[in-house]
Amino acid sequence: MQTAYKSHTKTLFFCCEILFAILSISYFKHNTFLYMSTVSTETSKLLRAHKKQNIYLDHAATTPMNPAVKTAMDPYFCEKFGNPSAFYEVGLQAQDALEESRGDVAKILDCNPREIIFCGSGTESDNLAVLGVARAYGKGHIITSAIEHHAVLDPVLELENEGFEVTVLPVNKDGLVEAQVLKKAIRKDTILVSIMYSNNEIGTVQPIADLSKVCRDKGVLFHTDACQAGCYLDLNVKNLGVDLMTLNGSKIYGPKGVGCLYIRSGVKIKPITWGGGQERGLRSGTHNVPGIVGFAKALTLAQKNREKESKRLEKLRDKLIHGLENGIPKCFLNGDAQNRLPNNVNMTVLDIEGEAVILFLNELGVYASTGSACTSASLDPSHVITALGLPYEAAHGSIRFTLGHSTTSEDIDFVLKIMPKITEILRRISPLNLEAKKIQQGQCKLHV
Numbered sequence: 433m434q435t436a437y438k439s440h441t442k443t444l445f446f447c448c449e450i451l452f453a454i455l456s457i458s459y460f461k462h463n464t465f466l467y468m469s470t471v472s473t474e475t476s477k478l479l480r481a482h483k484k485q486n487i488y489l490d491h492a493a494t495t496p497m498n499p500a501v502k503t504a505m506d507p508y509f510c511e512k513f514g515n516p517s518a519f520y521e522v523g524l525q526a527q528d529a530l531e532e533s534r535g536d537v538a539k540i541l542d543c544n545p546r547e548i549i550f551c552g553s554g555t556e557s558d559n560l561a562v563l564g565v566a567r568a569y570g571k572g573h574i575i576t577s578a579i580e581h582h583a584v585l586d587p588v589l590e591l592e593n594e595g596f597e598v599t600v601l602p603v604n605k606d607g608l609v610e611a612q613v614l615k616k617a618i619r620k621d622t623i624l625v626s627i628m629y630s631n632n633e634i635g636t637v638q639p640i641a642d643l644s645k646v647c648r649d650k651g652v653l654f655h656t657d658a659c660q661a662g663c664y665l666d667l668n669v670k671n672l673g674v675d676l677m678t679l680n681g682s683k684i685y686g687p688k689g690v691g692c693l694y695i696r697s698g699v700k701i702k703p704i705t706w707g708g709g710q711e712r713g714l715r716s717g718t719h720n721v722p723g724i725v726g727f728a729k730a731l732t733l734a735q736k737n738r739e740k741e742s743k744r745l746e747k748l749r750d751k752l753i754h755g756l757e758n759g760i761p762k763c764f765l766n767g768d769a770q771n772r773l774p775n776n777v778n779m780t781v782l783d784i785e786g787e788a789v790i791l792f793l794n795e796l797g798v799y800a801s802t803g804s805a806c807t808s809a810s811l812d813p814s815h816v817i818t819a820l821g822l823p824y825e826a827a828h829g830s831i832r833f834t835l836g837h838s839t840t841s842e843d844i845d846f847v848l849k850i851m852p853k854i855t856e857i858l859r860r861i862s863p864l865n866l867e868a869k870k871i872q873q874g875q876c877k878l879h880v
């Protein structure tokens with residue numbers, strides 16, 4: 433299995449080289465094969481010069497499970513396996529664990545336990561928030577932003593097809609939604625605003641308290657997707673002023689396939705699944721007790737350690753940002769430099785293809801991404817990067833490194849050592865020669 437995977441990866445890697453060579457024919461004409469030969473030679477040298485690492489830098493996609501979380505989950509797989517809806521001992525054991533976990537999450541969010549609804553994922557939670565509120569009202573106007581996760585954007589599009597009116601707010605060049613822009617967009621028939629707390633691709637942290645205040649003053653419900661915030665930001669719903677908030681387990685060193693939706697008491701909302709009536713009728717289906725226990729434990733640990741871990745990661749993040757900016761010409765940060773997650777580094781490296789960089793890094797044992805893991809199969813440029821005003825050609829050069837518990841200073845040193853060489857190799861066969869200043873100032877719009 434491992435051999436097949438390695439072969440597949442190398443096939444993709446060299447296919448990417450060939451693709452770049454083909455694109456370069458009109459530019460290099462008779463020298464195309466010389467360039468291909470040079471690149472292949474330099475690629476081989478680069479791979480031979482470095483021992484393969486095991487550096488995971490894609491924590492925004494998913495995180496490894498904390499061993500303490502697995503320990504907390506273990507009894508509920510085989511020993512205390514009952515259905516919490518059953519009224520006998522093994523079922524009551526599961527019910528006790530379920531409600532204890534609900535209480536733990538509520539304590540962190542500073543809300544009533546009945547305001548916590550457990551779901552099967554962050555995506556399901558987002559869908560329940562957006563579709564559930566809209567369908568409870570039956571008609572009206574919905575506002576979201578251009579950089580939301582598709583778990584919000586796609587249900588909003590579905591609602592537009594059902595007859596709801598939709599406004600997608602732009603972000604500024606730093607990826608932030610401005611309170612005044614939101615205020616102007618709210619109408620008398622606006623029923624819901626959904627703006628994510630921190631972006632999964634560029635790491636920008638929105639001024640949620642300011643945005644929610646605008647909505648509160650106008651009597652409009654406010655939902656935030658906080659999946660990326662669980663390890664690093666304050667989740668107190670009273671401080672944030674939100675009416676609904678989404679969290680999930682896979683981004684906080686917990687289990688996959690579990691999340692929750694905070695719903696402030698009194699908010700009108702309809703279910704999007706029906707059945708046994710679990711979770712106050714809002715999320716039918718037998719509870720994933722091990723997952724819920726793991727989610728609560730992971731969130732508790734993440735919030736307990738968030739300040740210390742955030743300070744550690746900020747230093748590594750800034751070291752990586754400055755090292756890439758100084759070591760690679762025409763390379764710049766995407767998203768606000770200050771209002772960003774402590775673990776997120778999203779860079780645009782002009783004149784190259786981000787997917788090719790990822791394949792290079794993979795061969796060297798460094799695991800990063802070009803954007804959201806949920807859309808990694810798409811060849812389209814990131815909607816988040818293009819929302820910042822970058823043309824497609826620049827958006828295709830975006831690379832995301834997201835740091836985590838295992839990240840060390842030595843890991844960052846290795847990335848800074850190999851990235852300039854990878855960039856140099858790929859630029860040799862690139863047909864592009866974009867001007868960084870014009871790109872950053874929004875003056876270069878090549879793609880029509």
